Amino acid sequence: MEQMIVDYMPQVKDFFEAHRAEFLEDLAKMIAIDSQRTEAKEGMPYGEGPALALAKTLEIAAGYGLYTENWENYVGIIQLDDRKERKLEILAHLDVVPEGKDWTVTEPFVMREVDGKVYGRGTADDKGPALAAIYALRAIKELGISLQQGVRVVVGCDEECGSSDLDYYWTKTSPAEMTFSPDADYPLINLEKGRFGVKINGTLPKQTGVIKIQSVQCGTKSNVIPADAEAVVSGIETEAAEALLSQLTAETGVEAKLLAEGDALHIALKGTAAHSADPDAGNNAATAMLQFLAKLPGEDFAMVQKLHDIFPHGDRHGKAAGIYGSDDESGEISVSFNILNIDEAGNLFAVVDSRTPISMGEPDLALLPEKLKAAGYTAETSISAPHYVSPDTPLIKTLLAHYEEWFGEKGECIAIGGGTYVHNIPGGVAFGCAKLNVDNKMHGPDEFAEVDQLLVSGMLFTTAIYDLCR
Incomplete structure (x- = not known):
């Protein structure tokens, strides 16, 4: 040869x-x-x-x-x-x-x-x-x-x-x-x-407080960590929103911009895009946005806060989601929360893309759908073998x-x-x-x-x- x-x-x-x-x-x-x-x-x-x-x-x-x-x-x-x-x-x-x-x-x-x-x-x-x-x-x-x-x-x-x-x-x-x-x-x-995909759907409770989430849009592809996230929130004072965003920037490293239009605040976050198979290479704007929304005061946002508890910013290997695993041949599982959309009616849609070691199978991943169900969401899962x-x-x-x-x-x-x-x-x-x-x-x-x-x-x-x- x-x-x-x-x-x-x-x-x-x-x-x-x-x-x-x-x-x-x-x-x-x-x-x-x-x-x-x-x-x-x-x-x-x-x-x-x-x-x-x-x-x-x-x-x-x-x-x-x-x-x-x-x-x-x-x-x-x-x-x-x-x-x-x-x-x-x-x-x-x-x-x-x-x-x-x-x-x-x-x-x-x-x-x-x-x-x-x-x-x-x-x-x-x-x-x-x-x-x-x-x-x-x-x-x-x-x-x-x-x-x-x-x-x-x-x-x-x-x-x-x-x-x-x-x-x-x-x-x-x-x-x-x-x-x-x-x-x-x-x-x-x-x-x-292997690949473990989760599509999440839920309807947030009717917002009765002064502060309201009007819309959220983060991510476009299930296998791409989003660099950009946008939201429109009303009823919150600009100074209070700026304080939350300043704290968010310090905690996550994302950049934040705020634009006031009447009673509405337009919020834009900038992270770092990467392939979802390597979430450590990116800085996820979607989970950063989820963290911001979870900090909004009031009981109206309890479902959002529960979703953030499952997918906290920086947890790229599913520990909070209850599906962490690793082996010598293929390393750690990766878990990437790549799409988050909320419309004016409160309908929430999210997509999670996870890459699983060869030693992990469906039983090892079962806890995540259960956690989502307990938080008030439905979860549609898909699994492909290594x-x-x-x-x-x-x-x-x-x-x-x-x-x-x-x-x-x-x-x-x-x-x-x-x-x-x-x-x-x-x-x-x-x-x-x-x-x-x-x-x-x-x-x-x-x-x-x-x-x-x-x-x-x-x-x-x-x-x-x-x-x-x-």
């Missing part, structure tokens, strides 16, 4: 270096399309943006002589030829999370290169890695490297909102013998925690060998809290393209990818594909 990698490295390296500018031009075209999921349209199950992104990506691939198919705007496939059989499948996605606020380097959908990094929504998650995989097929084709078995790059359109694109895909075909997704960190992820692949598989051994050759670093398996595109695929692993200890600001403002990291990933994919499919 090592001799094969060394023999092909110069050719592959030269190819990617020669096409660096072209790679970035193609990536800029992909980044320019806002491909977050929106309301479905005829022939566009995830809205216009993902469909446009898929069309552009397939156009780019076809322009290099690769075989492409659009599967009803759920996914697209890219291959060297039109064969149906394939040994290896590479799963990437083109949809993105909302652009968010507070970008400083560029606009979210205008890619900009600065100091060897490209900024823009999707550069790291996952358009950049998707293009690296496509360029690996292009390199194989243009360098005349012969494969005996097939390889397919699948580009999907709904990874960020539940991967229903793959659900559709698997109704039309079966998984390949080997699968990896370049939508995570190097070296290689073979263990993904995903684990033995490090001894040929796929893992081959990918790590190529990683070590190209990056000059020890290849090893790691565990994560997030669920990747391969979570439900037997034997599937996540492989690249980000460095493990580099914060690419995925799901936050100023998302970026290192250009050299993407290009070397493409080189690695090229030689690994050959080794696995020759």
Whole structure:
């Protein structure tokens, strides 16, 4: 294996270096399309943006002589030829999370290169890695490297909102013998925690006091820790609200702004966005807002106070919720309260996203719905099992060998809290393209990818594909 990698490295390296500018031009075209999921349209199950992104990506691939198919705007496939059989499948996605606020380097959908990094929504998650995989097929084709078995790059359109694109895909075909997704960190992820989701509904008691909660809006995606939270409260003196917000800022670290409009006070909190699989990386504006609301005086807010008791700000591992757990292989459970909405009628809706160690199951999580019920809420839960692949598989051994050759670093398996595109695929692993200890600001403002990291990933994919499919 090592001799094969060394023999092909110069050719592959030269190819990617020669096409660096072209790679970035193609990536800029992909980044320019806002491909977050929106309301479905005829022939566009995830809205216009993902469909446009898929069309552009397939156009780019076809322009290099690769075989492409659009599967009803759920996914697209890219291959060297039109064969149906394939040994290896590479799963990437083109949809993105909302652009968010507070970008400083560029606009979210205008890619900009600065100091060897490209900024823009999707550069790291996952358009950049998707293009690296496509360029690996292009390199194989243009360098005349012969494969005996097939390889397919699948580009999907709904990874960020539940991967229903793959659900559709698997109704039309079966998984390949080997699968990896370049939508995570190097070296290689073979263990993904389970996922425990909770949708919370409740109707707050009719507000009879002077102070009233008019509306609350925090968060938009179940898997994104919200950086922003807004509320409108009436009947409270500005000075009293300012005092509560000053205390809140000191306790939570969020920024707070207050705007008075007649009897109403508009409150805006600013935290730090992060992926919900790593809540320690963010500062949750939703739980900060919940803490502020729980401090409002009066019996009208008892239900809100009980909800805050279950999800206090800074408790990111479910201790107050009664579901804390940990193991040596996968670490602690993570619990992230990511959406909180209250309308003028007092209807409350919230979403919690938790990532569970491989040692935890449904009985270990049962106390949280019970606590919510006792507090006056209903809880709709969903559970997905953890995903684990033995490090001894040929796929893992081959990918790590190529990683070590190209990056000059020890290849090893790691565990994560997030669920990747391969979570439900037997034997599937996540492989690249980000460095493990580099914060690419995925799901936050100023998302970026290192250009050299993407290009070397493409080189690695090229030689690994050959080794696995020759």
